[in-house]
Structure formats: structure tokens, C-alpha cells
Amino acid sequence: MQTLLMIVYVLLAIALIALILMQHGKGADAGAAFGSGASATVFGASGSSSFLSRGTAILATLFFVLSLVLAIMANRQAKHDSVVAGPPGAPVKTAPAGSGTAGGKASAPAAPSTAPAVPAPPSDVPSAPAKPASPNK
Secondary structure (H helix, E strand, O other): OHHHHHHHHHHHHHHHHHHHHHOOOHHHHHHHHHOOOHHHOOOOOOOOHHHHHHHHHHHHHHHHHHHHHHHHHHHHHHHHOOOOOOOOOOOOOOOOOOOOEEOOEEOOOOOOOOOOOOOOOOOOOOOOOOOOOOOOO
């Protein structure tokens, strides 16, 4: 369903762009005085402004309504798909009984050891030179 709405959304956007580009600006009316008037257009003597304006308004309204519908659908899907909860069917980690508080105080979990199990091999990088002793004044 969401894929179909996304396809319709893209088609609406393309149609809206095409209708906007087909409209002529305010400066195009000056050309009518020199013989390039709107009397020979496909849309009749009144010109295409009312048809294109009405079509643009309808497509823009559909575009905004479809935007809201897709946003609501994405919000509902996001509530079901949580990154924090992990994949569906994954076991939930629970703390063992009696852990977490000792004598009414919350205890922090022990940090895992970050020390390497085997000492690191000697490096080929030379060490920094020792600082020279500063003379006493």
C-alpha cells in the first residue's frame, strides 16, 4: 500500500512541476499586443490561465494530502519497528534476581575488561626522545 502511494506521490510531483512550467508569467501578456495573443490556443480565447491554475491548485492539494497520509503511515510503522527493541523474536535480557540494588543503593554494573590477553608485540615505531634536564638557576 505504501509503495503504491509513493508511486502516486512521485507522479503527482511530476505532474505538478509540468503544470507550473506550462503556465506563462505576467510578462507574457505584453506579447499579446504584438500578435501573439491567446486567441489561437487549445484552451480557447480566454486562454489557459484558468484551466492551468485550477489544475495546479487541485494537484497541489492532492500532493499535500498525500504527504500527510504518508507521514502518518510512516509514524505508525515507526512505532512498531524500534531499533532499541532489537529484531522481532530476539530474547529480552533481564537482570538476575537480587541484582541492581545492594542495601537500597543502586550498584553500577562491572565494566568489561579492556586489557589485552596477550602483550602487544614490540612496535617498529621509534619512541619519543627523552626530555633534556633543565638547568637549575
